[in-house]
Amino acid sequence: MYGIVEIQGQQFKVEKDQRLFVHHIKDVAEGDSLEFEKVLLLDQDGEVRVGAPTVEGAKVVCEVIRPLVKGKKVLVFHKKRRKGYRKLKGHRQQFTQLSVKEIVG
Template sequence: MPYAIFSTGGAQFRAEPGVTIKVPLLAAEPGSKVTFDQVLLASDGKQVHAGKPVVKGAKVTAEIVRHGKGKKIKIYRFARRTGYRRHGGHRQQFTEIKIADVKLKGD
């Protein structure tokens, strides 16, 4: 089975056709197609192609399923003896994508 490791949003992800993964928020509508060309490593099931730094001609195409927010994390700052207390929270936004195809340069 072909697979690839690609980079988007400062993180790296493993992609296989038919798999759904969460990536940092992308500026595209759900249902649209996106292409990732920053492929760091690609395999066709027989050979592995490593990039220097990217594999030329390799692409990962995916369809955007939905946008969402991750689990909330709580932030609390505290300084002793001064009465200084601050609290807040953060929910990281993400885009869920379904990998449609992994192409090497010869495909």
């Protein structure tokens, strides 16, 4: 059984006991339980239910494993040749790690 769920504007294919990284969710603690009700598609043993726009009565229950995880550093480098212009900026995206406990449909 799997489902496609929308979490903070992004769509994820989720299965039970799967771990996933989503954009940072504020005001959650380790061990908290979250429910996401924007389930766009459900597949139960080959029977596919597609929502219009969401599947009614379906939800995905997740548990917060780590509330703040930093991603890899992304470097952005700008340069104009022969002008002496160089600029380097870095960015680390923040994520929340979740574990899917159950898919209710």
